[in-house]
Amino acid sequence: MDIRVYKNEQEIGEAAGKIYVDYINANPSCVLGFATGATPVPTYTYMAEQCKAGNVSFKDVKTFNLDEYCDLPKEHKNSFYMFMYDNLFSKVDLKPENIDFLNGNADPEAESERYRKSIEDKGGIDIQLLGIGRNGHIAFNEPADEFSGEAYKIKLTESTIEANSIYFDDIPMPRYAMTMGIGSIMKARKIIFIATGAAKAQAVRDMIKGEVTPKCPASILQTHPDVTVFLDEAAASLLD
Ligand code: GLP
Numbered sequence: 001m002d003i004r005v006y007k008n009e010q011e012i013g014e015a016a017g018k019i020y021v022d023y024i025n026a027n028p029s030c031v032l033g034f035a036t037g038a039t040p041v042p043t044y045t046y047m048a049e050q051c052k053a054g055n056v057s058f059k060d061v062k063t064f065n066l067d068e069y070c071d072l073p074k075e076h077k078n079s080f081y082m083f084m085y086d087n088l089f090s091k092v093d094l095k096p097e098n099i100d101f102l103n104g105n106a107d108p109e110a111e112s113e114r115y116r117k118s119i120e121d122k123g124g125i126d127i128q129l130l131g132i133g134r135n136g137h138i139a140f141n142e143p144a145d146e147f148s149g150e151a152y153k154i155k156l157t158e159s160t161i162e163a164n165s166i167y168f169d170d171i172p173m174p175r176y177a178m179t180m181g182i183g184s185i186m187k188a189r190k191i192i193f194i195a196t197g198a199a200k201a202q203a204v205r206d207m208i209k210g211e212v213t214p215k216c217p218a219s220i221l222q223t224h225p226d227v228t229v230f231l232d233e234a235a236a237s238l239l240d
Pocket of ligand 1: 036066132138139160
């Protein structure tokens with residue numbers, strides 16, 4: 001793993017965002033896997049600014065996303081699709097037909113197969129962006145007895161519900177989600193991982209220094225050949 005520590009999330013947003021801008025300029029029809037959560041927002045902001053300034057175009061880029069809630073309309077303000085729309089999709093020149101998203105309201109097995117095939121048909125994901133949950137989850141792959149494969153429907157843990165329910169002020173947070181599995185994430189050619197804040201420090205330590213175990217799903221990244229880790233000082237505070 002290539003581990004880089006920055007002063008704050010703004011610096012991470014620029015550094016990680018620049019990797020995307022350079023990659024898209026060199027590979028205009030690349031396939032990108034995006035993530036939701038507060039952590040990647042500065043990275044999306046940087047990409048959007050660069051697109052607005054004419055320094056990069058997403059017109060031939062294809063995108064996938066890690067996960068989506070079940071039992072929530074796509075248009076609800078807290079869907080992950082709307083998060084991406086607000087933070088990136090509406091601010092760059094991505095074509096709507098080039099955006100693919102897991103449908104949390106479809107039959108899980110059929111949707112998993114559709115998504116797997118769609119990623120495969122587009123040549124696989126070139127760069128997958130990842131954050132981490134406080135319990136070591138990536139996408140919505142919660143701690144488990146074994147590593148998952150392709151996309152599947154997951155029951156969210158109390159830790160994740162507690163962390164994410166702050167965004168739900170009108171309805172209760174959904175208890176289930178569709179998520180890309182560990183197997184699908186590990187197929188990405190390159191992974192950009194971002195974590196910020198002291199609340200992530202233990203999970204980051206377990207991911208980098210701990211045993212590779214499905215009890216800390218992010219630890220599988222130790223076995224991926226191309227992972228760049230962006231941390232702020234607080235998230236890196238438990239590393240030697
Ligand atoms: C959710 C997402 C993850 C994300 C995590 C952390 O659970 N499914 O992909 O990494 O939240 O989010 P945040 O960046 O807001 O801490």
